[in-house]
Amino acid sequence: MFINDINISNSYGDDEKIVLYHGSCMDFLSRIPDKSIQLIVTSPPYNIGKEYEKKMKLEKYLEQQKYIISQCDRVLKDNGSICWQVGNYVDNGSIVPLDVVLYPVFTGLDLVLRNRIIWHFEHGLHCSKRFSGRYESVMWFTRKTKHYLFNLDPVRVPQKYPGKKYFKGPKAGQYSCNPLGKNPGDVWDIPNVKSNHVEKTDHPCQFPVGLIERLVLSMTNEDDWVLDPFLGTGTSIVAAIRHKRRGAGAETEIKYVNIAKTRIQEAIAGTLQVRPMNKPKYDPNAAGNKLITAPWEKHKEDYPAQADLFDKRE
Numbered sequence: 092m093f094i095n096d097i098n099i100s101n102s103y104g105d106d107e108k109i110v111l112y113h114g115s116c117m118d119f120l121s122r123i124p125d126k127s128i129q130l131i132v133t134s135p136p137y138n139i140g141k142e143y144e145k146k147m148k149l150e151k152y153l154e155q156q157k158y159i160i161s162q163c164d165r166v167l168k169d170n171g172s173i174c175w176q177v178g179n180y181v182d183n184g185s186i187v188p189l190d191v192v193l194y195p196v197f198t199g200l201d202l203v204l205r206n207r208i209i210w211h212f213e214h215g216l217h218c219s220k221r222f223s224g225r226y227e228s229v230m231w232f233t234r235k236t237k238h239y240l241f242n243l244d245p246v247r248v249p250q251k252y253p254g255k256k257y258f259k260g261p262k263a264g265q266y267s268c269n270p271l272g273k274n275p276g277d278v279w280d281i282p283n284v285k286s287n288h289v290e291k292t293d294h295p296c297q298f299p300v301g302l303i304e305r306l307v308l309s310m311t312n313e314d315d316w317v318l319d320p321f322l323g324t325g326t327s328i329v330a331a332i333r334h335k336r337r338g339a340g341a342e343t344e345i346k347y348v349n350i351a352k353t354r355i356q357e358a359i360a361g362t363l364q365v366r367p368m369n370k371p372k373y374d375p376n377a378a379g380n381k382l383i384t385a386p387w388e389k390h391k392e393d394y395p396a397q398a399d400l401f402d403k404r405e
């Protein structure tokens with residue numbers, strides 16, 4: 092699975108396998124030839140004042156994104172894909188879903204939305220004045236062509252009832268579902284990378300490798316280029332090289348470039364700890380976790396409201 096003798100280059104070239112550029116994606120993209128990349132996958136800064144970003148007015152942020160997206164469109168192969176993973180911009184308690192405001196930027200370039208994948212996860216800020224945000228989306232765009240690359244078989248997941256058979260008609264007795272598994276759908280339940288996750292680094296919002304592996308396996312073939320303009324800790328390159336694709340990315344912050352380099356080297360050596368792509372999420376009930384007994388179950392008199400509310404649930 093791993094390629095042992097590869098070099099990490101800092102400039103894009105068609106003979107390279109891995110390119111890690113320290114600097115702005117605007118400079119990096121300008122050095123990539125037209126129509127050379129099969130998959131562009133990224134999570135841009137959301138302009139919410141994280142340590143690596145300066146909060147700017149939404150209009151200015153969108154202008155900057157527009158320029159970068161147009162460069163991504165230029166370097167995309169005709170049968171390639173762009174996956175832009177975003178959440179919400181939050182302004183004074185009001186949320187702006189970034190996929191909604193970025194959608195016209197992509198369609199203005201004649202790109203077609205194939206899926207709006209909902210990535211659902213369990214961990215994040217606990218809000219007190221609105222419901223806590225527990226999903227983000229991946230907008231998947233291609234060009235207006237029927238011939239975009241999409242390989243479903245490598246990303247199929249087990250069916251709920253894999254042993255189900257037709258009980259009547261000409262196929263009676265045969266399995267009624269695809270033996271290779273089912274389409275994973277457009278709602279993906281993948282744990283986000285928070286404190287106890289095996290992939291956690293010092294970055295506040297890295298991709299889980301499994302999220303990107305699903306995109307890499309379905310939207311590229313071996314040896315194709317996967318590009319992440321906002322690379323962070325190098326997850327997109329890690330996902331690419333784990334499946335014999337080539338990976339390139341830009342990152343402005345040197346501390347994340349260094350983390351990315353280490354993770355890429357570990358991925359090449361086969362020592363990087365990664366949560367398996369289709370591992371089901373942790374179920375405390377199934378795991379027999381001792382922490383699942385709620386206080387109101389033990390001392391109902393101290394928690395009358397909760398005991399009443401929760402006891403009535405189906």
Ligand SMILES: C[S@@+](CC[C@H](N)C(=O)[O-])C[C@H]1O[C@@H](n2cnc3c(N)ncnc32)[C@H](O)[C@@H]1O
Pocket residue numbers: 114115116117133134135136137143144294296297298299320321322323324325326327341342343344347
């Ligand atoms: C949301 S994070 C991406 C994290 C990444 N998906 C990962 O798995 O680690 C966005 C990253 O973009 C970087 N960044 C911000 N502006 C940039 C620019 N103009 N060019 C390249 N990287 C930039 C930030 O430093 C940050 O690490």
